[in-house]
Amino acid sequence: MANSIPEIPIPTTQTAALIENPGPDATVVVRDNLPVATPGPNEVLVKLEYSGVCGSEIRALNAWGVYNPIVGHEGVGTVVQAGKNKTATALLGQRVGIKWLYSACDETGSEGEVATASSSACSACRRGFANNCARQLNTGKQVPGTLQQYAVADARFVTTNIPSTLPSEIAAPLLCAGLTMMGAQAKVDAHVGSLPKNEDTWVVISGAGGGLGHLGVQLASSQKAGRYKVIAIDHGEAKRQQSLDAGAHFFIDYGQSDDEIEKKVKDLTGGEGAHAVIVVSGAQAAFRTAPRLVRNMGVLVTVGLPVADFMLPVSAALCSARSLTVTGVSVGTEEQMSELLQLAAAGKVTPAVEVRTLHEVHDVIEQLRTDSVTGRIVVKIPE
Ligand SMILES: [Zn+2]
Ligand SMILES: [Zn+2]
Incomplete structure (x- = not known):
């Protein structure tokens, strides 16, 4: 009973x-x-x-x-x-x-x-x-x-x-949403480890204005709960504002070519790309762009859930040559x-x-x- x-x-x-x-x-x-x-x-x-x-x-x-x-x-x-x-x-x-x-x-x-x-x-x-x-x-x-x-x-x-x-x-x-981004943040923290002082550590969050993304920005941003400089990627004015309110240092609208997005991220990060890219979005384009935004020895954290037969578009040669880590997170x-x-x-x-x-x-x-x-x-x- x-x-x-x-x-x-x-x-x-x-x-x-x-x-x-x-x-x-x-x-x-x-x-x-x-x-x-x-x-x-x-x-x-x-x-x-x-x-x-x-x-x-x-x-x-x-x-x-x-x-x-x-x-x-x-x-x-x-x-x-x-x-x-x-x-x-x-x-x-x-x-x-x-x-x-x-x-x-x-x-x-x-x-x-x-x-x-x-x-x-x-x-x-x-x-x-x-x-x-x-x-x-x-x-x-x-x-x-x-x-x-x-x-x-x-x-x-x-x-x-x-x-x-x-x-x-x-x-x-x-x-x-929040717990998943805690999981993602833990992966970034473990990968990045400790860095020399006075050196910015960059995290790109793709899908930054949504339910998970805006909490991920808050957890990562040195202006909020975290220790990173955050580049938020999303689309439109509402999500731009949400990302900046959440503590993003920069916002990039995905309504432009991969070349342009890559150039902006590289310009912001001293030419090397971000230390970590968290793909929160389930959009296939976000996964396609992500490997171009991360620096050598960087980590790609997948959170988004595209259709089951969609493969991560990152070449094995690129992973090897650039010592990339790809990891996923579930809550x-x-x-x-x-x-x-x-x-x-x-x-x-x-x-x-x-x-x-x-x-x-x-x-x-x-x-x-x-x-x-x-x-x-x-x-x-x-x-
Ligand atoms: Zn959920
Ligand atoms: Zn078990």
């Missing part, structure tokens, strides 16, 4: 946004007669307040993979029912965050107790990277996502330490999540959020598909 908070009655049906006909004719419909699920022993039922809408949901709409009809993986809400196990019941009544990582094979993951990861866990989990678990389940993919009133979540993997000063609509984009660890929440509570990282309704999800995903969302759109879940 699941435990619930006595004063909050849990309905048997609920409202959710569903993707129908994934592919070219996909639509998102709102239905109000869907069953409310019951949490299993290690699970909780979360009454959601807000859910961010991630650019990666385009994949579900386009049928670039098999997804649950209910997507969304940036949910904030309150635990109203819990399974019988202690980790679940301990969360009753608490505000929690639901992320892309629904569960991993290392069941100690949620507490950050990496040292005690069971020996049967996969090697990524044993190293403390449950976000790279080989046997992970994902919210909105194998299990229903957060664009619904009541979502079941695994109590061992929800985020439990959202500072009380952070409103839920501000916390939501941190759960995927981040719970430790990075905690660090990010502290940065947000301290005002060093602030998501730019626009709140919309559940009925607008179709339009929101269309806007994401045409790359016309500046900052993050967050949906208010009906009460």
Whole structure:
């Protein structure tokens, strides 16, 4: 039997946004007669307040993979029912965050107790990277996502330490967009290491004005939470302004030739190119341009998710001759999540959020598909 908070009655049906006909004719419909699920022993039922809408949901709409009809993986809400196990019941009544990582094979993951990861866990989990678990389940993919009133979540993997000063609509984009950029930033930091003083370290962020990008700029920029000079690449006045507000030192509009973009980056970086290029955008052109913007011994960090059969256009000879590193990132660890929440509570990282309704999800995903969302759109879940 699941435990619930006595004063909050849990309905048997609920409202959710569903993707129908994934592919070219996909639509998102709102239905109000869907069953409310019951949490299993290690699970909780979360009454959601807000859910961010991630650019990666385009994949579900386009049928670039098999997804649950209910997507969304940036949910904030309150635990109203819990399974019988202690980790679940301990969360009753608490505000929690639901992320892309629904569960991993290392069941100690949620507490950050990496040292005690069971020996049967996969090697990524044993190293403390449950976000790279080989046997992970994902919210909105194998299990229903957060664009619904009541979502079941695994109590061992929800985020439990959202500072009380952070409103839920501000916390939501941190759960995927922010966390992913923490993961990307960690890769850049590890690669760049320490550099001689008085030498600028340059990071190009491609797709800088979007949901992930603007948080990535804030995390990287020496004018905000980071230590780098940031060159933001995106398109249009709104994204230029968003990138500069986020702390970018320079902005380059991608509405010009690769030659021109390369020349601008080289001019800004003493002729060598940036130390790191983070490709946040899922646009194929962004991946094509990236290798031309990085200096010798530099790192390319891929974050964006283009269609599955698109290959990274970087020649093996170029990688060898210029000693390039190419690495990818998929969200981040719970430790990075905690660090990010502290940065947000301290005002060093602030998501730019626009709140919309559940009925607008179709339009929101269309806007994401045409790359016309500046900052993050967050949906208010009906009460
Ligand atoms: Zn996401
Ligand atoms: Zn694992």
